[in-house]
Amino acid sequence: MTLLQKRRAALGSLFFLAGICFASWASRIPDIQAKFELSESQLGTLLLGLPIGSLIALPLAGWLVHKFGSKLVIMISGLGYMMFLPLIGFSFSLWMLVPVIVTFGMIGNLMNISLNTQALAIEDMYGRSILASFHGLWSLAGFAGAGVGGIMIYLDVLPRIHYLFIAGIVLLIIIVSPRFLVKEQGAKGSGGLVLKKPDNLLLRIGGIAFLGMLSEGCMFDWSGVYFKKVVTIDANLASLGYVAFMGAMASGRFVADRLNNRFGRLMILRGSGVLIFSGLILSVVFPSAVPAVLGFLLVGLGVAAIIPVSYSIAGRSKQYSAGVALAMVSTISFFGFLVGPPLIGFIAEVSSLKASFVLIAVAGLGITLLTSIRMDVFDDAV
Incomplete structure (x- = not known):
């Protein structure tokens, strides 16, 4: 392998690390709900901890990457994942669990910004689009994490033991991968804390990413619950919808x-919105195993390109450095994670999970709309 290929492989393994950590947490959400005897609305409130942690980290993430480089931030975040994922399983009360989840969310967003900044640097070295393939490895890790989670559930392995196993994988990747990463020098564009107004391009991309993250958050946090309570599938197969979604997103x-x-970034984003809408409506109108799985597959295909394409556009901002621009878009988009999970729970409490999923389907159409009006905003970036 050439040095450039080694850099790509090393960064890919770190995207895999981030994905398997998140999926391992998500695959055991039903167990966490049962352990603490939480209702849907209470679970939705608990799930606020992850996006709150992400939002707390966002003003610092772009600045840290701009000042110290993405390589150092990646290493620190990876070690944080190794420590705090097992702590979720070892939490013995909500008073302990909530701050651990908030910190887990902070670590996740530091990892997110630093990984994507590093990916843009390597993409520039390749001279062609490769960012989505890194996100594909993240999703593949999510698929693998969901599969491992299903096996752990089937074998009645406690979440804390499951999470310790994943932490061992994280440690191995952190030992091997960082020496091949790029150490950025002379980051271009404006830096500083991300407490400033984004330009029109970043606002538009942030809105698109917001709706994409809203859809992703719905799938990540509520797939298992939807299949268990609406599709009424066997408890051992409750993760089937999540696995279908993650598999389609990775592919x-x-x-x-x-x-x-071939078709351009905007055309891909428009089609993505249509797929999200179609898949969610299918799973709502026909809430049985086969059509629901097919619907979740369509949603996975729809979500697949939204975040990598959004980040690729944002990272080419002429006003801000890549790390700061990505942090700005993430600041907007992570409100999708902030709003989505509790909104699903609250609507389900007063109406039904089906009604919640219809709302997210409408968000998919919003993505198509935002990529079809006032096209001049994208002129310098696509």
Whole structure:
């Protein structure tokens, strides 16, 4: 392998690390709900901890990457994942669990900004679009994490033992990968804390990413609950919808770069919104196993390209450095994670999970709308 190929492989393993940590947490959410005897609305409130942690980290994330480089931030975040994922399983009360989840969310967003900044640097070295393939590895890790989670549930392995196993994988990746990463020098554009107004391009991309993250958050946090309570599938198969979604999202991201080069980023984003809408409506109108799985597959394909394409556009901002621009878009988009999970729970409490999923379907159409009006905003970035 050439040095450039080693850099790509090393960064890919770190995207895999981030994905498997998040999926390991998500795959055991029903167990956490049962352990603490939480209702849907209470679970939705608990799930606020992750996006709150992400939002707390956002003003610092872009600045840290701009000042110290993405490589150092990646290493620190990886070690944080290794420590705090097992602490979720070892939490013995909500008073302990909530701050651990908030910190877990902070670590996740530091990792998110630093990984994508590093990916843009390597993409520039390649001279062609490769960012979506890194996100594909994140999704593949999510698929693997969901599968491991299903096996752990089937074997009645406690979440804390499950999370310790994943922490061992994280440690191995952190030992091997960082020496091949790029150490950025002379970051271009404006830096500083992300407490400033984004330009029109970043506002538009942030809105698109917001709706994409709203849809992703719905799938991540509520797939298992939806299949268990609406599709009424066997408890041992409750993760089937989540696995279908993650598998489709991973597959879609591995082909997204080629599609971007052929059809253009905006066309891909428009089609993504239509797929999200179609998949969620299908799973609501026909809430049985086969159509629901098919619907979740469509949603996975729809979500696949939204975040990598949004980040790729934002990272080419002429006003801000890549790390700061990504942090700005993430600040907007992570409100999707902030609003989505509790909103699903609250609507389910007063109405039904089906009604919640219809709302998210409408968000998919919003993505198509935002990529179809006032096209001049994108002129310098796509």
